[in-house]
Amino acid sequence: MTAYEIENYALAEVEKLLNEVGKSLRDYSTMLYPDEAFLQHSCNRLIEEETSYDKVDMKTQHDRLHSNLNSEQFKVYQSIITSVNSQYGGLYFVYGSGGCGKTYLWKTLCCRLRSEGKIVLPVASSGITAVLLPGGRTAHSRFQIPIKLDQYSVAGINHGSDIAELIKKTSLIIWDEAPMQHIYGFEAVDRSFRDIMSSVDPKRKNLPFRGITVVFGGDFRQILPFIPKASRSEVVNASLNQSRLWDFCTVFLLLRNMRLGSGISHAHNKKIAEFSKWVLDVGDGKIPNIHPNEFHSNPEILIPRKYLIEDYISSVKSIIDVTYPYFTKNMSSQAYLKERAILTPTNAIVDNINSHLLEFIPGTSHTYLSQDSIDDVYGDIFYNLPVVPD
Numbered sequence: 042m043t044a045y046e047i048e049n050y051a052l053a054e055v056e057k058l059l060n061e062v063g064k065s066l067r068d069y070s071t072m073l074y075p076d077e078a079f080l081q082h083s084c085n086r087l088i089e090e091e092t093s094y095d096k097v098d099m100k101t102q103h104d105r106l107h108s109n110l111n112s113e114q115f116k117v118y119q120s121i122i123t124s125v126n127s128q129y130g131g132l133y134f135v136y137g138s139g140g141c142g143k144t145y146l147w148k149t150l151c152c153r154l155r156s157e158g159k160i161v162l163p164v165a166s167s168g169i170t171a172v173l174l175p176g177g178r179t180a181h182s183r184f185q186i187p188i189k190l191d192q193y194s195v196a197g198i199n200h201g202s203d204i205a206e207l208i209k210k211t212s213l214i215i216w217d218e219a220p221m222q223h224i225y226g227f228e229a230v231d232r233s234f235r236d237i238m239s240s241v242d243p244k245r246k247n248l249p250f251r252g253i254t255v256v257f258g259g260d261f262r263q264i265l266p267f268i269p270k271a272s273r274s275e276v277v278n279a280s281l282n283q284s285r286l287w288d289f290c291t292v293f294l295l296l297r298n299m300r301l302g303s304g305i306s307h308a309h310n311k312k313i314a315e316f317s318k319w320v321l322d323v324g325d326g327k328i329p330n331i332h333p334n335e336f337h338s339n340p341e342i343l344i345p346r347k348y349l350i351e352d353y354i355s356s357v358k359s360i361i362d363v364t365y366p367y368f369t370k371n372m373s374s375q376a377y378l379k380e381r382a383i384l385t386p387t388n389a390i391v392d393n394i395n396s397h398l399l400e401f402i403p404g405t406s407h408t409y410l411s412q413d414s415i416d417d418v419y420g421d422i423f424y425n426l427p428v429v430p431d
């Protein structure tokens with residue numbers, strides 16, 4: 042390559058990266074702009090990434106997963122594949138509590154479409170879930186959803202950018218943990234898709250997400266959108282099922298808990314099943330309020346003793362002992378650590394538990410700080426995205 046070509050290819054790549062965040066080299070008066078021909082010829086890294094899966098490997102994985110789908114999963118799988126093949130879109134919501142096989146279904150769908158060279162974009166509302174999806178990203182990062190949202194927001198996807206071209210070629214979007222996302226987020230993405238895909242088949246003009254099949258997943262009994270200081274009704278009104286998009290959604294239920302049966306004995310499985318039913322009953326509001334005759338906006342329920350650790354004197358130590366038995370012997374085992382977690386409602390309790398556990402770990406402890414606030418100096422937070430988890 043000549044020096045001229047190298048310079049222009051490099052500038053074209055920089056231009057594409059800037060386009061993804063709504064900027065351009067033209068915004069910087071001291072920067073050169075690449076020759077138009079290089080912009081058109083430079084490869085779309087995102088499309089390359091999404092079409093570079095090993096098709097044979099994907100097919101092998103798909104066949105294995107597909108052969109084990111249960112009847113509920115199979116029904117959803119068939120409907121979504123039919124919708125993708127029709128090329129006229131469809132919106133689906135897969136409603137299932139934890140362990141009902143949503144992630145398993147997503148993996149099967151991804152492998153099927155990727156084995157055919159099609160593009161599927163799995164996203165999740167939180168970074169933690171996004172990493173469980175094959176090739177997953179957070180919805181904010183993938184679709185450049187602004188952090189500050191209102192009913193008129195659009196995603197930051199520009200015409201002609203790599204991400205816009207990727208979306209035009211996308212067959213399926215899987216959006217996990219959808220109940221956590223504010224409706225303005227979905228609607229911003231829908232609005233942007235209609236805009237960037239305006240040149241795609243006019244028959245798809247009025248279809249949600251401009252005719253791309255989108256499957257949402259999650260459980261409305263779990264975490265709903267987080268709105269600081271919002272009332273219960275404000276949170277409920279910000280949930281996906283209050284959106285105009287919900288009218289287009291076909292809802293599927295996954296009721297069979299696939300985690301049950303993973304116990305070490307029949308008695309253990311029975312215990313897991315019993316606990317799982319109790320958790321679902323709490324979510325469904327079926328556990329009676331302990332103050333039935335009093336009006337309480339936050340009802341109180343009784344937790345059965347068998348689900349409690351009743352050491353009130355050294356409670357944190359007891360929780361650690363139950364969750365991490367023989368900790369020092371097992372602390373280097375990834376399998377041991379992967380199967381355990383202690384969930385707490387506040388960071389103060391996290392610190393307390395951490396300091397207890399750190400006492401058992403040899404060596405000096407170091408604190409690595411992360412950034413947890415956004416510098417809004419430019420007035421538009423979207424351009425300062427260092428904290429979006431991915």
Ligand SMILES: Nc1ncnc2c1ncn2[C@@H]1O[C@H](COP(=O)(O)OP(=O)(O)OP(=O)(O)O)[C@@H](O)[C@H]1O
Pocket residue numbers: 109110111114137138139140141142143144145146299300
């Ligand atoms: N059809 C299936 N055949 C065999 N195992 C399955 C099947 N479906 C799910 N599983 C297994 O059951 C467990 C729970 O499934 P999965 O993680 O997909 O559920 P989930 O609905 O995504 O749960 P969560 O919301 O808690 O993440 C996993 O270990 C998964 O591999």
